[in-house]
Amino acid sequence: MAAMPMAGYGQPGTPMGAPPTMAPGGPAGGGGRGGRIWLWGLGGAILASAVWAGALLATGGFGGSDKPKADLAGYTYTDDLCDPTDTKTFEDAGYEVKGADSRNSSNPTHSSSQNPALDSMSCNIDFKPDSASSSDYSSVWLYTTASLHKKTDPAPEFEATYRAYESQKTSSYSYKVKAVGGLGDEAYVVTQTSRSSSSTGGYVILGVRDGWTTYQSTWSEYVSSSSGATAKTDDEAVDMLKKSAKATLAKMKE
Structure with a gap:
């Protein structure tokens, strides 16, 4: 009688657990x-x-x-930031653009650049007080910049950029920084405080972030003590910058 395979084993000659032959x-x-x-x-x-x-x-x-998609909040690149920059606010406050009536004037000036990561624009405008005579010395200018951040969100570092001014102190001046509302997602004003009682000018910076777009405008004014013109106070300069920024940013979305 032929031997029967043991339970648990495959066909004779096939190792235990081996796959079937077909x-x-x-x-x-x-x-x-x-x-x-x-x-x-x-x-x-x-x-x-x-x-x-x-x-x-x-x-x-x-x-x-x-990676998060860049939120430029509707702002677009322009190769001439001076074009959308609002000057009416300053003209209404008693200033005029130097050389505005001259075809050969090099004022204002602008620059711009485009890059896959960042588009940058700037504009510099020289003003003069309406009440200043031709012999008066004055230096009044508005410098604006705008940046479209296309790879990195500027939000985490934006406030710190302006708060850093608070640690910049010298024997001649210091800075104050405060948040302001009504512009973009966040905005800050930096004012320079002079320790000299004979100061006849002001220096104010306004920074605005709206989404991944940042905008900054700087007002610098010096009027000689013998001039018939009077420099704006810091509060007046802040009001002008805020009003101008709102109009400028609106034009940058058109």
Whole structure:
């Protein structure tokens, strides 16, 4: 009588746990219908795994994360920032643009640059007080800059940029920084305080962040003590900068 295989073992000569010698459901040789079904099932599993892996990569499922998209708040690049810069506010306050009536005037001046990460624009305008005579010495200028941050959000460092002025003190002057409302997502004013009682001018900076767009305007004024003109107070300068910035930023969205 032939010996029977022991329970738990495969065919004689086949190690325990070894795979079957032919695909399930088909004869040896793999050329039958069962072999094709097995191959189709394997191909479907591979395809499903590839689709699943692709979906994970696309959605950051493997631990990656998509970089945030730049929020420029509707502002656009211009190669001449002086064009949208509001000067009417200063003209209404008693100033005029130097050389405005001259075709050969080099005032105002501007510069700009575009880059995949950052677009930068600037404008510098020289003014003179309406009440100043031709012999009076005065230096009044407005310097504005605008930046479109296309790769990095400026929000985390924006306030710190202006708060840093508070630590800049000398024997001649110091700075005060305060937050102001009504402009963009956040805005700060920096005023220079002179320790000299004979000061006849002012220096004020306004910084605005709206989304990933930043804007800054600087007012600098010096009027000689013998001049018939009077320099604006810091509060008056701040009001002018805020009003001008609001008008300028609105034009930059057009």
